[in-house]
Amino acid sequence: xxxxxxxxxxxxxxxxxxxxxxxxxxxxxxxxxxxxxxxxxxxxxxxxxxxxxxxxxxxxxxxxxxxxxxxxxxxxxxxxxxxxxxxxxxxxxxxxxxxxxxxxxxxxxxxxxxxxxxxxxxxxxxxxxxxxxxxxxxxxxxxxxxxxxxxxxxxxxxxxxxxxxxxxxxxxxxxxxxxxxxxxxxxxxxxxxxxxxxxxxxxxxxxxxxxxxxxxxxxxxxxxxxxxxxxxxxxxxxxxxxxxxxxxxxxxxxxxxxxxxxxxxxxxxxxxxxxxxxxxxxxxxxxxxxxxxxxxxxxxxxxxxxxxxxxxxxxxxxxxxxxxxxxxxxxxxxxxxxxxxxxxxxxxxxxxxxxxxxxxxxxxxxxxxxxxxxxxxxxxxxxxxxxxxxxxxxxxxxxxxxxxxxxxxxxxxxxxxxxxxxx
Numbered sequence: 389x390x391x392x393x394x395x396x397x398x399x400x401x402x403x404x405x406x407x408x409x410x411x412x413x414x415x416x417x418x419x420x421x422x423x424x425x426x427x428x429x430x431x432x433x434x435x436x437x438x439x440x441x442x443x444x445x446x447x448x449x450x451x452x453x454x455x456x457x458x459x460x461x462x463x464x465x466x467x468x469x470x471x472x473x474x475x476x477x478x479x480x481x482x483x484x485x486x487x488x489x490x491x492x493x494x495x496x497x498x499x500x501x502x503x504x505x506x507x508x509x510x511x512x513x514x515x516x517x518x519x520x521x522x523x524x525x526x527x528x529x530x531x532x533x534x535x536x537x538x539x540x541x542x543x544x545x546x547x548x549x550x551x552x553x554x555x556x557x558x559x560x561x562x563x564x565x566x567x568x569x570x571x572x573x574x575x576x577x578x579x580x581x582x583x584x585x586x587x588x589x590x591x592x593x594x595x596x597x598x599x600x601x602x603x604x605x606x607x608x609x610x611x612x613x614x615x616x617x618x619x620x621x622x623x624x625x626x627x628x629x630x631x632x633x634x635x636x637x638x639x640x641x642x643x644x645x646x647x648x649x650x651x652x653x654x655x656x657x658x659x660x661x662x663x664x665x666x667x668x669x670x671x672x673x674x675x676x677x678x679x680x681x682x683x684x685x686x687x688x689x690x691x692x693x694x695x696x697x698x699x700x701x702x703x704x705x706x707x708x709x710x711x712x713x714x715x716x717x718x719x720x721x722x723x724x725x726x727x728x729x730x731x732x733x734x735x736x737x738x739x740x741x742x743x744x745x746x747x748x749x750x751x752x753x754x755x756x757x758x759x760x761x762x763x764x765x766x767x768x769x770x771x772x773x774x775x776x777x778x779x780x781x782x783x784x785x786x787x788x789x790x791x792x793x794x795x796x797x798x799x800x801x802x803x804x805x806x807x808x809x810x811x
Contacts, residue, residue, distance in 0.1 A: 399756075538567055540567055546700040616715065678695050
């Protein structure tokens with residue numbers, strides 16, 4: 389086996405092993421979307437989950453066939469054909485992902501600079517579709533959540549007064565912030581006060597992401613951790629969104645969170661009044677309902693305590709999907725050098741960009757190796773191993789060098805024969 393063949397086989401096998409890894413990741417993601425109760429469930433329909441599982445299984449099967457073809461010379465062309473097609477597809481996807489990631493990051497920075505007041509078109513309308521996808525994701529997730537908004541001071545007080553001792557962590561939420569709490573949707577189990585009314589800081593949420601820890605939280609848990617502002621800033625946002633159409637109950641619920649709204653924060657108003665996402669009137673939630681163990685049983689002390697906590701909190705302050713998006717997408721803290729939560733998440737795209745570039749280059753090399761094995765090598769890989777029905781050349785022995793080459797062509801007499809004929 390020559391050096392070129394060995395290198396080609398190595399790259400081909402590495403590429404097929406990489407395809408197996410990608411297939412495994414796709415299968416795990418699809419299966420988790422089907423079976424795992426998390427806040428992305430309303431965003432991705434079940435058909436998408438099963439499509440991911442099927443695509444992962446197909447890629448894994450073709451990668452295994454490619455491995456067999458790389459190691460089995462006699463069936464190489466047939467086996468590598470499918471692997472080459474998948475390699476081309478994966479290489480194209482990686483190149484497109486790299487291009488899109490670079491373009492998306494630039495567009496998001498431009499959008500953040502103008503506070504998402506106008507839609508950034510990007511190249512080929514990709515960013516426009518991304519903005520519409522963000523709108524659809526927030527609209528679906530918030531609608532499934534059916535949120536109620538309370539300050540952590542309100543939650544802490546209600547839990548201190550009514551929560552049982554074994555379910556009272558909700559009385560120790562971080563002060564001076566606002567939480568968005570879901571009354572419906574996935575990620576709310578086990579329906580205790582601690583699971584429903586606990587607000588985490590962004591540092592804790594980042595830690596969970598870094599450790600790939602428990603993701604089974606509601607969309608309200610994540611928005612509260614990453615996006616929700618201090619009470620005075622939320623009061624300003626709510627009053628700006630309500631405008632002159634707020635009812636007395638709406639205004640009273642906002643005042644219950646903060647009676648002194650912060651000074652004007654233009655970034656939120658520019659986002660909320662944008663034309664690319666038509667605004668609606670924010671509405672108060674319907675409040676939280678006890679769904680925990682023995683809910684509704686007046687004789688159960690824990691259930692009765694949960695019911696008292698939810699009754700004291702009431703319906704909360706107004707919120708809608710666009711208001712939640714603008715809080716996440718703009719400078720909610722009113723500090724010019726403070727990045728918006730959505731832009732801070734975009735910062736994570738740098739590994740996506742460079743990983744996509746490296747994978748595209750890697751699969752290009754794999755494609756070259758597969759084409760070389762498929763088109764430029766003999767069935768025996770030039771290792772001298774005889775194949776059934778194949779006649780060994782006269783100048784090759786069993787291992788490629790046994791018999792010496794003839795010095796004279798066929799039909800010419802040897803020197804001894806010439807001497808005898810002269811006699």
